[in-house]
Amino acid sequence: MRYARIFLMVALSVVLATQAFAAPDESQLERGHRVYQKWCYPCHGPGADKPGTASLAARGQKPPALEDRTDLTPAAIKIFVRHGVLYMPTFRKTEISDADLDAICAYLTRNNKK
Amino acid sequence: MRLPPGVNAKDFSDALKLFSEAVGKDWVFTSDEDVNLYRDAYSPFWHEDEDPVPSAAVAPINVEQVQQVVRIANTHKIPIWTISTGKNLGYGGAAPRLSGCMVLDLKRMDQVLEVNEKNAYALVEPGVSYFDLYRYIQGKGLKVWIDTPDPGWGSPIGNSLDRGGGYTPFRDHFDAHCGMEVVLANGEIVRTGMGALPTSKTWQQYRYGFGPYIDGMFSQSNFGVVTKMGFWLLPQPEGYRSGTVSVAKHDDLVPLVDTLSYLMNSSIVQGTTTVGSPLLMSMARSSGMGGAALLTTPKSPSIAELEKIGQEKNLPYWNCELHFYGPSKVVDAQWEYAKERYSAIPAVTFQEGQSLRFPLSADQIEHVPKRQFGIPNLTVFGMMGRTEGHMWFSPIIPMSGEAVFEAQRVFGQAYADMGVPPAETTFVFPSSFFPRSFVVLCGFPIAHDVEKNRKNRQIFKRLVEVAAQHGWGEYRTHTAFMDTVANVYSYNDHALLHFHETVKDAVDPNGILSPGRCGIWPKHMREAKA
Numbered sequence: 060m061r062y063a064r065i066f067l068m069v070a071l072s073v074v075l076a077t078q079a080f081a082a083p084d085e086s087q088l089e090r091g092h093r094v095y096q097k098w099c100y101p102c103h104g105p106g107a108d109k110p111g112t113a114s115l116a117a118r119g120q121k122p123p124a125l126e127d128r129t130d131l132t133p134a135a136i137k138i139f140v141r142h143g144v145l146y147m148p149t150f151r152k153t154e155i156s157d158a159d160l161d162a163i164c165a166y167l168t169r170n171n172k173k
Numbered sequence: 174m175r176l177p178p179g180v181n182a183k184d185f186s187d188a189l190k191l192f193s194e195a196v197g198k199d200w201v202f203t204s205d206e207d208v209n210l211y212r213d214a215y216s217p218f219w220h221e222d223e224d225p226v227p228s229a230a231v232a233p234i235n236v237e238q239v240q241q242v243v244r245i246a247n248t249h250k251i252p253i254w255t256i257s258t259g260k261n262l263g264y265g266g267a268a269p270r271l272s273g274c275m276v277l278d279l280k281r282m283d284q285v286l287e288v289n290e291k292n293a294y295a296l297v298e299p300g301v302s303y304f305d306l307y308r309y310i311q312g313k314g315l316k317v318w319i320d321t322p323d324p325g326w327g328s329p330i331g332n333s334l335d336r337g338g339g340y341t342p343f344r345d346h347f348d349a350h351c352g353m354e355v356v357l358a359n360g361e362i363v364r365t366g367m368g369a370l371p372t373s374k375t376w377q378q379y380r381y382g383f384g385p386y387i388d389g390m391f392s393q394s395n396f397g398v399v400t401k402m403g404f405w406l407l408p409q410p411e412g413y414r415s416g417t418v419s420v421a422k423h424d425d426l427v428p429l430v431d432t433l434s435y436l437m438n439s440s441i442v443q444g445t446t447t448v449g450s451p452l453l454m455s456m457a458r459s460s461g462m463g464g465a466a467l468l469t470t471p472k473s474p475s476i477a478e479l480e481k482i483g484q485e486k487n488l489p490y491w492n493c494e495l496h497f498y499g500p501s502k503v504v505d506a507q508w509e510y511a512k513e514r515y516s517a518i519p520a521v522t523f524q525e526g527q528s529l530r531f532p533l534s535a536d537q538i539e540h541v542p543k544r545q546f547g548i549p550n551l552t553v554f555g556m557m558g559r560t561e562g563h564m565w566f567s568p569i570i571p572m573s574g575e576a577v578f579e580a581q582r583v584f585g586q587a588y589a590d591m592g593v594p595p596a597e598t599t600f601v602f603p604s605s606f607f608p609r610s611f612v613v614l615c616g617f618p619i620a621h622d623v624e625k626n627r628k629n630r631q632i633f634k635r636l637v638e639v640a641a642q643h644g645w646g647e648y649r650t651h652t653a654f655m656d657t658v659a660n661v662y663s664y665n666d667h668a669l670l671h672f673h674e675t676v677k678d679a680v681d682p683n684g685i686l687s688p689g690r691c692g693i694w695p696k697h698m699r700e701a702k703a
């Protein structure tokens with residue numbers, strides 16, 4: 060985990076460049092939205108009191124709220140969730156299962172250019 | 174695969190098979206990828222061998238499975254470290270005290286079993302988070318409040334067992350609980366208080382039942398696995414208001430806190446109140462002195478100089494914001510009464526704060542300090558900047574101005590003696606997270622830097638010792654400092670710790686439950702260390 064974190068940004072630069080994945084079905088999107096609302100929104104939703112959004116804004120990420128992004132990839136999302144970054148901790152599989160994580164990925168990449 | 178301490182590979186393999194039969198193979202985690210998720214995300218031991226790594230994790234979904242897991246662990250002498258939601262960040266997260274312990278992850282036990290609006294209580298499982306409980310209550314439109322800590326992803330059970338605090342009238346979370354269900358090391362289920370009565374109708378309404386009141390023994394301890402817990406809730410108040418009291422002189426802190434103490438002990442002020450110093454905070458920002466500006470050090474300006482600066486810049490030396498909850502007429506009267514009491518301090522000034530009526534609109538919720546109204550959030554992380562975590566030094570001091578002055582002097586001298594640069598000095602003014610006392614809650618940053626973490630651990634340990642020499646003890650601590658803190662609670666040759674060990678040996682003779690939690694080690698591990 061430690062070394063994966065060290066190379067996080069390197070890995071992201073790779074995965075952000077590879078955006079090829081199947082279009083998810085509706086139920087997967089609904090599940091992704093539900094899981095996102097539960098686990099991600101309190102930190103990454105819109106608004107000044109969302110520290111994840113504020114942190115991404117401070118680093119020049121546009122748009123800073125994850126739901127508005129069109130350049131995230133499943134691989135990048137999975138690295139953040141399973142390895143954390145800065146004060147964002149790791150999330151265990153009893154919190155976000157692999158299937159839930161797939162659904163989050165589908166939801167957060169729903170507006171990507173195909 | 175990493176093995177639990179004192180367990181050979183065959184025994185562990187046999188136990189893992191039995192754990193899988195008990196909870197299902199999908200809920201026993203043994204791969205490095207899965208087990209690493211249980212390491213402390215805010216570990217003060219990054220890149221060091223001392224960083225605790227579990228051997229595996231097991232996640233039951235109900236109390237019957239917890240019983241099976243504990244019985245298997247007891248038979249095979251597998252040490253298991255219990256977590257609720259595993260989000261006790263700053264205090265060890267999901268990681269065990271001791272590398273190789275297997276984590277008993279209760280996150281899947283996430284049922285809100287009951288919320289009773291009429292009698293204002295809830296009964297929940299360990300995997301329920303503050304967010305979950307809040308959403309459940311809101312979803313059903315119930316007019317009751319929870320109290321939430323910073324942040325809201327923790328477990329009401331886990332947080333109260335670690336004796337955490339919040340901001341509203343039920344901010345002392347352990348004190349707000351009523352009734353427990355506990356699985357003992359032999360797999361037996363015990364219900365405390367009125368829960369011991371098989372037909373009980375008041376498990377969450379009367380705490381004590383009959384006979385010794387033992388609930389406290391399951392907090393900050395390793396005597397059992399708590400699988401259900403009741404909590405008292407606050408009926409949604411009609412209104413809220415706040416107001417800030419400011420004073421100009423250094424010595425005004427004494428009557429400021431004396432009056433606060435009177436108002437809190439009289440249940441007039443009910444929420445957490447923090448002592449502030451606009452003057453010293455301004456000095457901290459403008460002088461480059463960081464946290465050292467809040468302390469009294471050999472290099473500090475004199476009190477007269479500081480008071481002069483405060484006068485010139487129109488900055489109060491001290492202030493505190495008071496919070497009132499209740500019927501609108503009552504909270505207005507309470508604020509008026511507080512101002513009347515405070516008017517005895519020369520040159521005191523008052524600033525009106527928020528005045529609200531409940532329920533709040535969605536727009537209001539987005540713009541109020543949520544924690545003040547029992548609304549879970551993660552806002553506190555916005556204060557952390559680009560750090561990689563934190564840990565808390567948090568001694569309890571008396572609720573008095575004199576104690577605050579002493580803390581400023583003692584910790585100022587301690588930092589100076591250790592040669593800590595002013596900008597790296599960590600100090601905050603105290604808060605009333607618990608009745609009748611102050612907590613000085615100082616955050617230390619975690620870095621992915623071995624030397625910085627090592628230095629901070631040394632400073633932390635020294636501060637614990639210095640605090641104890643002056644009669645101040647930690648209310649809670651990171652797993653890395655549990656032995657250090659337990660060691661200063663040493664009255665009569667560590668008689669209290671010896672009692673804890675006697676209980677541990679009696680109720681968990683194989684020492685399988687959370688070894689080392691809060692400095693309590695099982696007999697065979699104590700003997701091995703001796």
